[in-house]
Amino acid sequence: MTPRNIGKKIAFGFAVATFASMAISLVIFSYFMVTRGGSDVITASLFATTLFFLSCGIVLYLMSKPSKYKLEPWGSVDQPE
Numbered sequence: 001m002t003p004r005n006i007g008k009k010i011a012f013g014f015a016v017a018t019f020a021s022m023a024i025s026l027v028i029f030s031y032f033m034v035t036r037g038g039s040d041v042i043t044a045s046l047f048a049t050t051l052f053f054l055s056c057g058i059v060l061y062l063m064s065k066p067s068k069y070k071l072e073p074w075g076s077v078d079q080p081e
Helices: 006-035 041-064
Strands: none
Touching: 006 041
């Protein structure tokens, strides 16, 4: 495996921050679910926010994974003609 470059490290940092935001949103959602119920607009909005943070975190994490193989530039390998 190749190491992460700077762009992948930044994406990983944002993925961690997004998962932390999802956890905070989930706690607030569960509090509003108990106090106001599932039919309240704020509860539904917090559920949508939690799912949004989860999906963004997954995508950012998958983008931040290092590549398995070192990719060579297109013209660097002599191709048979």
